[in-house]
Amino acid sequence: MTDTTGKTRISLLGLGAMGTALARTWLAAGHPLTVWNRTAAKAAALAGEGAAVAASPAEAVAAGDLVVLCLLDDASVGQALDGVDLAGRDLVNLTTGTPAEGRSRAAWAEARGARFVDAGIMAVPPMIGVPESGGYVFYSGSREAFEAHRAALEVPAGARFVGTDPGFAALHDVALLSAMSGLFAGMTHAYALVRDEKVDMEGFAGLLTEWLAAMAPFYVASGGAASEDANLEMQAAGNRTLLRTAAEQGVGSELLDPYFRLMDRQVAAGEPDAVALLRHPADGA
Numbered sequence: 001m002t003d004t005t006g007k008t009r010i011s012l013l014g015l016g017a018m019g020t021a022l023a024r025t026w027l028a029a030g031h032p033l034t035v036w037n038r039t040a041a042k043a044a045a046l047a048g049e050g051a052a053v054a055a056s057p058a059e060a061v062a063a064g065d066l067v068v069l070c071l072l073d074d075a076s077v078g079q080a081l082d083g084v085d086l087a088g089r090d091l092v093n094l095t096t097g098t099p100a101e102g103r104s105r106a107a108w109a110e111a112r113g114a115r116f117v118d119a120g121i122m123a124v125p126p127m128i129g130v131p132e133s134g135g136y137v138f139y140s141g142s143r144e145a146f147e148a149h150r151a152a153l154e155v156p157a158g159a160r161f162v163g164t165d166p167g168f169a170a171l172h173d174v175a176l177l178s179a180m181s182g183l184f185a186g187m188t189h190a191y192a193l194v195r196d197e198k199v200d201m202e203g204f205a206g207l208l209t210e211w212l213a214a215m216a217p218f219y220v221a222s223g224g225a226a227s228e229d230a231n232l233e234m235q236a237a238g239n240r241t242l243l244r245t246a247a248e249q250g251v252g253s254e255l256l257d258p259y260f261r262l263m264d265r266q267v268a269a270g271e272p273d274a275v276a277l278l279r280h281p282a283d284g285a
């Protein structure tokens, strides 16, 4: 449903760093916006920019055809919406959660008469409303609700619908964030190796970015499995060189150790597929 200008009436619950960035893009695009935040003072600036401020979550939910949640975690969603009438509402939950939380929150919302779409934001606040930043949001759950509000949802960032399973947005989100954590761990270790040496750090940053971009397709092509070009024994010997270098440079190996332990298990089991092994944790892991 839209107002007389053809714009969706949006209610946004949660005005942290991300919620505030989202709010500004919808206001700039001319959407009638109602906001609510637990700490009311955070709504003052947006009120000055044209947002209506709701006194309670119930008031905010009642005001929007599209109700967007951007809160800390799934528990805060439950707390904010406790006892609120959701019948006939379309809820889009941009709060980061697990796949199981997405599924149970969908069942919870549907039992209260709402359509529910879960989401995972692949962007940081400065990327919101900046199409060229490459930021986007994964959505999953009610396809009908997503399609009904696609135009409004595409205002802050690109929208990628990944299925009707409400857990899929979180699954994609968390999988990519987990990959990023490993990437950042490796980069942290690399910087620790070189930073106190007379290395051109600007040049090194370029080399690092270039190398990681070149190697990622190899992983994707093989699914991470060992191959004739990169057999397990060769990789294990290479790992020992990495560890000896860390020791020489006075750098801790705590970021590398867990991955290398998995590779040691691969060698011991003669298992080329690291993913298969990881799905069967070692005793005590």
Ligand code: FVH
Pocket: 014, 015, 016, 017, 018, 019, 020, 037, 038, 039, 042, 070, 071, 072, 073, 075, 076, 077, 079, 080, 094, 095, 096, 097, 121, 122, 123, 124, 125
């Ligand atoms: N900021 C980022 O870079 C990331 C990018 C990827 C996606 N995340 C997720 O977005 C959700 C919100 O993140 P945020 O950056 O806005 O977070 P904060 O600035 O810390 O704001 C948190 C808001 O949640 C409210 N809140 C917390 N607990 C409760 C509760 N029990 N009941 C109601 N509201 C609650 C908090 O209110 P207040 O502290 O101002 O009163 C803020 O509005 C998040 O899931 C990220 O993982 C952002």
